[in-house]
Amino acid sequence: MKIESQAGILKIYVGESDKIHGRPLFEEIVFEARKTGMAGTTVFKGIMSFGASHSVHTMKIFALSSDMPVAIEIVDSVEKLTNFAVRINEMMDESQKGGLITLQKLDVLRYEVGQKYRK
Amino acid sequence: MKIESQAGILKIYVGESDKIHGRPLFEEIVFEARKTGMAGTTVFKGIMSFGASHSVHTMKIFALSSDMPVAIEIVDSVEKLTNFAVRINEMMDESQKGGLITLQKLDVLRYEVGQKYRK
Amino acid sequence: MKIESQAGILKIYVGESDKIHGRPLFEEIVFEARKTGMAGTTVFKGIMSFGASHSVHTMKIFALSSDMPVAIEIVDSVEKLTNFAVRINEMMDESQKGGLITLQKLDVLRYEVGQKYRK
Ligand SMILES: Nc1ncnc2c1ncn2[C@@H]1O[C@H](COP(=O)(O)OP(=O)(O)O)[C@@H](O)[C@H]1O
Ligand SMILES: Nc1ncnc2c1ncn2[C@@H]1O[C@H](COP(=O)(O)OP(=O)(O)O)[C@@H](O)[C@H]1O
Ligand SMILES: Nc1ncnc2c1ncn2[C@@H]1O[C@H](COP(=O)(O)OP(=O)(O)O)[C@@H](O)[C@H]1O
16 A cells, blocks of 8 residues: 555445356455455445345345345555446446445555564 | 435444334334435444443353444435434434444445346 | 544454464453543454455355454544554554554544443
8 A cells, every 4th residue: 555645445335145257246356356456355244234226134034144235345545446446346237236335535554464474 | 325415424333232112223223224215224243342331242251242233334425314313313312222323424436226126 | 532523433453363462452452442441442353354465364264264354443532543543553563463454534423321321
């Protein structure tokens, strides 16, 4: 991450069962982020949601419990995130799924490589 | 979501066992968001927390493991979110629970309906 | 939380198995936040990630499934959070782990003590 440029967080919300070319979309997004050289990525799974379809996804009904939401967070420079979002939009269109992508500015107070990996 | 107006994310933190009229508060908030016409909602469950009471909630002690925190995220226009927060404050007062509500500005880079639901 | 000063959210991302003096780092950070008088803390566990090492952590491979990411969220005044982040940076250096700390401004719309705890 270029410390001098404005940093931000990209959040990508998709369904955990959404597929692209038969593979889980959220995993392919993480692999694409790593391939593109993004600084990092953290994925969280939710317990309840609704999106543009307004159908509520919940764990409490067995038939719906396999389509929980996932949120993918990527922190990097706003410039890199904005470019990467173009690629993610393409992937989400290819998978014919909806979803949400948001971008917020923030300040990075620490971004370090752990001892184990230092040269 | 009106693309022309400033977008934001509302985050509502409550305990998973908090009740309103005998029902789980976080679920009632999600249903209220859908009824009010909010663009969407995603709920995450946490593994450890403390709030205004300063009692630590953790999964590692059986007696406390049923009161994990939940965070409800709603992305929409700042105007709709601000109005909706007034309603959520009322619900949280009715349930006699504390909790936290925050609002952050952000930019929406994608908000699409999945193919399955398109007309 | 001083309502008059600018509020923010500090997010600290570490691995769930990261240790400091033999104890889980993320738990020690929560205890430190409470000891320091932060307004509250909520911890979320993720399902997939990569950081500065670019090794992907995922639940789908048994050998890697014990090192899931955790994100610690603390909402308070920007001033208190900035000072607290100095302490967290020290703890993360002591544990010889990398990780990420970010700070975003936001507005607090509610921060209340539940009925159970009111004097
Ligand atoms: N405005 C929003 N606020 C919060 N989360 C959202 C919003 N819109 C969508 N999401 C999240 O993205 C997921 C996917 O959304 P979407 O593709 O519209 O499908 P669906 O309507 O089937 O849930 C939702 O289930 C929800 O978790
Ligand atoms: N300042 C804060 N920062 C982060 N999370 C918070 C904060 N305040 C409250 N929370 C979250 O909201 C939950 C409910 O808070 P609260 O009603 O004050 O009750 P409690 O003290 O019983 O946890 C907390 O458990 C925590 O998950
Ligand atoms: N730029 C980033 N964006 C989102 N999450 C990140 C970022 N950098 C680090 N993280 C999170 O912090 C965790 C710890 O990061 P790090 O210490 O660099 O170790 P590792 O490379 O072993 O994952 C990561 O696994 C990931 O969950």
